[in-house]
Amino acid sequence: MLMTALAFLVTIGVLVVVHEWGHYRAAVACDVKVLRFSVGFGRVLWSRTRGETEFVVSALPLGGYVKMLDEREGRVEPAERHRAFNRKPLPQRAFVVAAGPLANLVLAVVLYACVNWAGIEEIRPWMAEPRAASLAADAGLRSRDEIVALQVQGGRGDEASSDDEWVAVRSTSDLQWWFTRAAVQGRDVRLRVVTRNSELSSPSGERELTLAVGRIPAAEVDGNVLEKLGFSGPYAEPLVAQLVPSGPAEQAGLKAGDRVLSLDGRPVQDAGQLRQAIRQSAVDGQAKPLTFRVERAGRELDVVVQPVMKDVQGQRVPRIEAALGAPPAIVTVQYGFVDGITRAFGKTWDMAALSLEMLGKMVIGEASIKNLSGPLTIADYAGRSAELGWVYYAGFLAMVSVSLGVLNLLPLPVLDGGHLMYYLFEGVTGRPVSERWLERLQRGGIAVMLLMMSLALYNDFARLLGAH
Numbered sequence: 001m002l003m004t005a006l007a008f009l010v011t012i013g014v015l016v017v018v019h020e021w022g023h024y025r026a027a028v029a030c031d032v033k034v035l036r037f038s039v040g041f042g043r044v045l046w047s048r049t050r051g052e053t054e055f056v057v058s059a060l061p062l063g064g065y066v067k068m069l070d071e072r073e074g075r076v077e078p079a080e081r082h083r084a085f086n087r088k089p090l091p092q093r094a095f096v097v098a099a100g101p102l103a104n105l106v107l108a109v110v111l112y113a114c115v116n117w118a119g120i121e122e123i124r125p126w127m128a129e130p131r132a133a134s135l136a137a138d139a140g141l142r143s144r145d146e147i148v149a150l151q152v153q154g155g156r157g158d159e160a161s162s163d164d165e166w167v168a169v170r171s172t173s174d175l176q177w178w179f180t181r182a183a184v185q186g187r188d189v190r191l192r193v194v195t196r197n198s199e200l201s202s203p204s205g206e207r208e209l210t211l212a213v214g215r216i217p218a219a220e221v222d223g224n225v226l227e228k229l230g231f232s233g234p235y236a237e238p239l240v241a242q243l244v245p246s247g248p249a250e251q252a253g254l255k256a257g258d259r260v261l262s263l264d265g266r267p268v269q270d271a272g273q274l275r276q277a278i279r280q281s282a283v284d285g286q287a288k289p290l291t292f293r294v295e296r297a298g299r300e301l302d303v304v305v306q307p308v309m310k311d312v313q314g315q316r317v318p319r320i321e322a323a324l325g326a327p328p329a330i331v332t333v334q335y336g337f338v339d340g341i342t343r344a345f346g347k348t349w350d351m352a353a354l355s356l357e358m359l360g361k362m363v364i365g366e367a368s369i370k371n372l373s374g375p376l377t378i379a380d381y382a383g384r385s386a387e388l389g390w391v392y393y394a395g396f397l398a399m400v401s402v403s404l405g406v407l408n409l410l411p412l413p414v415l416d417g418g419h420l421m422y423y424l425f426e427g428v429t430g431r432p433v434s435e436r437w438l439e440r441l442q443r444g445g446i447a448v449m450l451l452m453m454s455l456a457l458y459n460d461f462a463r464l465l466g467a468h
Helices: 002-029 078-083 090-118 135-139 172-185 225-229 248-252 271-279 337-363 375-388 390-408 416-429 435-464
Strands: 034-050 053-068 120-123 145-152 189-195 204-211 240-243 259-263 290-296 299-305 308-312 315-319 322-324 330-333
Touching: 002 034, 002 053, 002 090, 002 375, 002 390, 090 337, 090 390, 090 416, 120 172, 120 390, 135 204, 135 225, 145 172, 172 189, 172 225, 172 337, 240 248, 248 299, 259 271, 271 315, 271 322, 337 390, 375 390, 375 435, 416 435
Parallel strands: none
Antiparallel strands: 034 053, 120 330, 145 189, 189 204, 240 322, 259 290, 290 299, 308 315
16 A cells, blocks of 8 residues: 555656646746746645745645746736746747646656666467457467467458558567557457467467457447457466465365366366356356366376355356466567667557547547546556566556646646647637636636546546446
8 A cells, every 4th residue: 555655646746747847948948937836736845946936845746837927927027028928929838838748748758768678577478268259269369379460450441451560469468559459440450370389389380360359349448458359368377376275176185286187078278268167167156066187296187176156356156266377478578779769759659649549539439438547546556567666667657647648738728738729729810819718718628627537536436346
């Protein structure tokens, strides 16, 4: 809990400081007098004046602001009017406003580049047996298939076209990213796969398959795209890894290190298939005895286990009280200096574009509002990534920084994007938006932001309670 709280505060602190620093540096570059640079709102906890600017830390850390000299907010001495924000030319005002979100996007590029250079350990895309009758199974994927490359095909009503570019796949995170992107756009994905009998064995039988990702309705796209496609997880040897003391598996005689060959006479390919078979073994809501054929110390033997029914995510399922499966294969994803920077720019651009596309589809009802996340979800992921190490935390911070930059560029009156829309109106018409309309738009913007925050908090609590 302490790690989660600290990671969340650091996340908010870094993103706010960078965002406001963007506004601050742009204002200084345009010779606008900056009166205050505040991290947080409300009561001032710490204050220090450097030059003509007061730097403060306030009690409520969820945001910040840069206060500039402005005739609309108070009296300005005649000698300083040329340094007031409202007196600056339109391009300079727009630059100052846009600099905050742009600083967040630049931060994301830097962080992604650092992650690429340092390298990160991720799960290898060497997949387990997909669920029966799923899209992955229908595509022809099998246990021990490793996905080595993919190609995004044409969208709905455009089956003949494709991006014509095969992209190397190095981890399951790559799969999650490309499948999510394809599902939002209603596109299928062409896959190149090879089969490996063991982690270090040579591949055999490269083949191409088409995965109908576009059949997932855009309204159902969320963070579980791989599960919706029918993937049961990465390949793992069907080993008994650990036993719960006095649990059904231990009482029946299973031992850590046993390799499961079959369950009730049906061959077992991997740990994911084994776990799924156990979960689906109940008859009329009751657990039935299961016969495990295992290999132990070079010989085969049968062990009959009587599972017990347990509540798992709101469902009653059979459990044998044992951890099943060897650890999944891990790969280190790392890039050189130039390639790391290039990929960082590309990842930031793609993340921003996908975020905008997803927000647009949520507005018109083509994407699920479950994808909106609030401070509780951010805090949870901040804590988890921080526990894994600085590289994982940096990647998480980059992702949130992109989201913050995109969010602030939305044309809502209370955000930077709203002010840019005012300036666009002023540039086209030659006159600023009237005070009357500014007040109306401000109220509307606040209402929309409150609605978005309410939905995000609802989603946070729903995730914590297991409703999503």
